[in-house]
Amino acid sequence: MIIVSKYIVPKGYFGLTLFPFIVLKRKELLFNKILVNHEKIHLRQQLELLIIPFYLLYFIEFIIRYAKLKDWQQTYRSISFEREAYINEQDSKFLKKRPFWNFINYF
Structure with missing residues (x-):
């Protein structure tokens, strides 16, 4: 489900994914297929890692x-x-042909 909220999305970003939602900063971004696809890829990643481990790995890798x-x-x-x-x-x-746990190839 896609929602629009300029308050949830941090400054400098256009969207973010908080399973099961894609949050976009502005309504017109709903038509940006590349951005929406980017966020859908994150939904798949989050689902694969059972959500909480995704956020933990994301945070640890960021640090x-x-x-x-x-x-x-x-x-x-x-x-x-x-x-x-x-x-x-x-x-x-991409999401139709993406193998399970594909993000590992990007480490």
Whole structure:
């Protein structure tokens, strides 16, 4: 389910996924197929890892990478879950052919 809320999405971002919701900052972003696909990839990742472990792994990976990179944006883009989503966000058929636990290939 997709909801629109400028208050939930952090400054500097257009959307985020909090299972089972995709939250977009503005209504017109509902028509941005690439962004919506990116967030759907995160839904799949969260479901695969049974939700809570996804958030734990995401947070741990962020902390480790931030300690090395010391740059918020660079760290965010280097997280394995984000790399998988960014690399495949333009492929509308990606989720149909994506293997289980595919994010591991992006570590």
